[in-house]
Amino acid sequence: MASNVSEELRTQVARRAEHRCEYCLISEADAGFSHQVDHVVSRKHGGSSTANNLAFACVLCNRHKGTDIASIDLLTGKAVRLFHPRHDQWTDHFRLEGPVIAPISTCGAATVRILRLNAPERIAERRLLQSLGRFPLR
Ligand SMILES: [Zn+2]
Numbered sequence: 001m002a003s004n005v006s007e008e009l010r011t012q013v014a015r016r017a018e019h020r021c022e023y024c025l026i027s028e029a030d031a032g033f034s035h036q037v038d039h040v041v042s043r044k045h046g047g048s049s050t051a052n053n054l055a056f057a058c059v060l061c062n063r064h065k066g067t068d069i070a071s072i073d074l075l076t077g078k079a080v081r082l083f084h085p086r087h088d089q090w091t092d093h094f095r096l097e098g099p100v101i102a103p104i105s106t107c108g109a110a111t112v113r114i115l116r117l118n119a120p121e122r123i124a125e126r127r128l129l130q131s132l133g134r135f136p137l138r
Helices: 007-016 059-065 106-114 120-131
Strands: 036-039 054-057 070-072 079-081 094-097 100-103
Touching: 007 036, 007 054, 036 059, 054 059, 070 106, 079 106, 094 106, 100 106
Parallel strands: none
Antiparallel strands: 036 054, 070 079, 094 100
């Protein structure tokens, strides 16, 4: 999905994110596959391939996010946007509870659900990385 992002722009996006996924925070060095450049607002929805619409994302976050920009809040039934790494602060929407990424906003809750941030295998991976002092890297 990032075919029109130049290598130079990818490098810029990766460096800005300190080579961590901007959704689940895993370092590219600890992921099984190279992280990808995510269009926060997908091209399908008119998003551009410019730095202010791009985020660094691990393969799993990027795959689960797909072209989604919003979901439905399960409590209210209302549309709720997903976390936007360029406009939002991670700590305003999530907090780490051990290896679990706990949402602290409706936007955070939708993002955790759609991106499957707390799938059992992802929690297990974070728990292992924490035991090695590799998560979260700051
Ligand atoms: Zn991720």
